[in-house]
Amino acid sequence: MSDRWVPELLAPAGNLEKLKVAILYGANAVYLGGQKFGLRSAADNFTLEELVEGVEFAHARNAKVYVVLNSFLHDKEIDELPEFLKFLDEVNVDAVIVSDLGVISTVTENSNLEVHLSTQASCLNVEAAKLWAKMGVKRVVLGREVSVKEAAKIKKESGLEVEMFIHGSMCMAYSGNCVISNYTQGRDSNRGGCAHSCRFEYGLDFSDDQRAKAQDIKAYFMSSKDLEGIRVLEEFIEGEIDSLKVEGRMKSHHYVGTISKVYSDALNFYKEHGHLLSEDIKEWETELRKITHRDYTLASLVEPAGADSIYTEREHDDNEYVVAGVILDVVKNDHMVLEVRSAFRPNDSLELVPFSGNARMFNVDFVTTIMDEPYEKTKPGYLVKVPYVDGAMQWNIVRAKCLAVAGV
Numbered sequence: 001m002s003d004r005w006v007p008e009l010l011a012p013a014g015n016l017e018k019l020k021v022a023i024l025y026g027a028n029a030v031y032l033g034g035q036k037f038g039l040r041s042a043a044d045n046f047t048l049e050e051l052v053e054g055v056e057f058a059h060a061r062n063a064k065v066y067v068v069l070n071s072f073l074h075d076k077e078i079d080e081l082p083e084f085l086k087f088l089d090e091v092n093v094d095a096v097i098v099s100d101l102g103v104i105s106t107v108t109e110n111s112n113l114e115v116h117l118s119t120q121a122s123c124l125n126v127e128a129a130k131l132w133a134k135m136g137v138k139r140v141v142l143g144r145e146v147s148v149k150e151a152a153k154i155k156k157e158s159g160l161e162v163e164m165f166i167h168g169s170m171c172m173a174y175s176g177n178c179v180i181s182n183y184t185q186g187r188d189s190n191r192g193g194c195a196h197s198c199r200f201e202y203g204l205d206f207s208d209d210q211r212a213k214a215q216d217i218k219a220y221f222m223s224s225k226d227l228e229g230i231r232v233l234e235e236f237i238e239g240e241i242d243s244l245k246v247e248g249r250m251k252s253h254h255y256v257g258t259i260s261k262v263y264s265d266a267l268n269f270y271k272e273h274g275h276l277l278s279e280d281i282k283e284w285e286t287e288l289r290k291i292t293h294r295d296y297t298l299a300s301l302v303e304p305a306g307a308d309s310i311y312t313e314r315e316h317d318d319n320e321y322v323v324a325g326v327i328l329d330v331v332k333n334d335h336m337v338l339e340v341r342s343a344f345r346p347n348d349s350l351e352l353v354p355f356s357g358n359a360r361m362f363n364v365d366f367v368t369t370i371m372d373e374p375y376e377k378t379k380p381g382y383l384v385k386v387p388y389v390d391g392a393m394q395w396n397i398v399r400a401k402c403l404a405v406a407g408v
């Protein structure tokens with residue numbers, strides 16, 4: 001493969017298994033949270049032991065690990081931070097992602113950790129980036145309101161590395177600077193508890209006359225579509241954006257594996273050929289529709305997001321595919337051991353998603369227990385043997401079209 005430069009692909013790792021999946025499917029770096037100080041309290045998050053294992057797994061495959069410390073902290077929590085920083089430094093974490101000025105100063109005074117400014121800090125311009133650089137920041141994760149062109153200028157004029165979101169859920173506020181969830185659900189969006197209140201349907205209190213006239217008003221008026229940047233990937237590369245970030249530490253194994261594979265396939269193609277092909281982009285877009293998503297938008301990557309970025313239909317799109325299972329072991333030319341995630345039965349058609357190359361359909365000619373007792377149908381959590389598929393490897397995803405499992 002040519003040594004042409006391409007950006008880093010940075011994937012979310014909600015837990016240790018997803019970290020492995022992201023890296024094996026092609027991510028160059030992952031970001032994750034420890035038990036405290038991050039913004040996703042509902043993600044599994046990593047224990048100290050898992051963090052050590054995750055860093056070793058990543059570094060053995062030339063991938064990086066960034067740890068999120070992007071909550072806004074009170075003094076009591078700041079007091080507890082140096083001990084955690086010492087641990088992160090000792091286990092060779094590659095950077096920490098920070099929003100709070102107090103946290104930045106605690107990190108720079110107590111460790112040698114590289115500091116990345118979180119998107120929560122809403123850095124949108126060159127002057128702000130220069131100021132963050134003076135405070136010891138090495139990379140800025142730019143606000144989602146910045147276009148790729150603006151990001152390229154910020155990189156050039158500030159001398160900082162820049163990171164941009166390329167895929168995933170959006171926030172209707174300047175990332176996280178919103179308290180709808182606090183007031184309506186009692187869940188603090190700036191401490192990892194966002195309930196996505198902006199996605200809900202809201203009613204307006206009309207008089208009877210007005211109500212009759214207002215019947216057609218869509219009430220999901222704050223609900224954003226999901227970001228999908230594959231169509232403008234070449235612009236990111238030409239703008240020398242250092243890192244392309246995928247949102248979604250709360251999302252599934254299927255999501256993490258699919259996104260990592262699609263974007264790394266695209267970046268590898270560019271690395272080799274110096275361009276992308278429109279037919280490949282269509283194929284990658286088709287793959288990106290197989291994971292749970294809302295309608296996609298370019299949001300503000302090219303022009304500032306407008307009304308066409310609002311998702312007016314309902315809270316979620318239907319899933320086209322589900323994960324039937326994850327491969328835990330492979331006995332070549334004989335069988336694969338699968339941990340079942342969604343029920344299936346003998347004679348269903350499933351698809352193996354290899355780490356590289358196209359998905360492969362196969363027929364489930366048999367499903368048995370580990371002791372070779374046949375199953376009539378499976379349930380989530382079962383460990384089962386299914387037929388071997390050429391090229392299968394541990395941690396590969398096996399997926400099923402939703403229709404295939406609808407009757408199970």
Ligand code: SF4
Nearest residue numbers: 171172173178197198
């Ligand atoms: S409720 Fe919506 S707008 Fe508010 S922080 Fe959460 S995602 Fe952002």
